[in-house]
Amino acid sequence: MTHRSPIDPREVSRDHPDIAASLNARIGIVAVIIVCQLWALTAALDAWLGGDVGAVWWLLVFQAAAFVSALLLWIASPRS
Numbered sequence: 096m097t098h099r100s101p102i103d104p105r106e107v108s109r110d111h112p113d114i115a116a117s118l119n120a121r122i123g124i125v126a127v128i129i130v131c132q133l134w135a136l137t138a139a140l141d142a143w144l145g146g147d148v149g150a151v152w153w154l155l156v157f158q159a160a161a162f163v164s165a166l167l168l169w170i171a172s173p174r175s
Contacts, residue, residue, distance in 0.1 A: 114173075121172060128165045132158055 135154045142150035 117173070121168060124168060125165055128161050132161050135161070 135157050139151050139154040139158075142148075142154065
């Protein structure tokens, strides 16, 4: 007998399509946040090496906002 976790994709998509859609949407949003954070990290490094400290601070604020938004998305997610 195998034990399945409560968020097994095979069970969720078959039995609860609304939960599967919510999970897929959260995964997509977090993926976009991560890609934006990688872009901001690259831009911040380029600005730092170019001597533009003001841009680095703005990008640091963006990084913090992206982290907080991903954290809020995780906290607001329904528990199964």
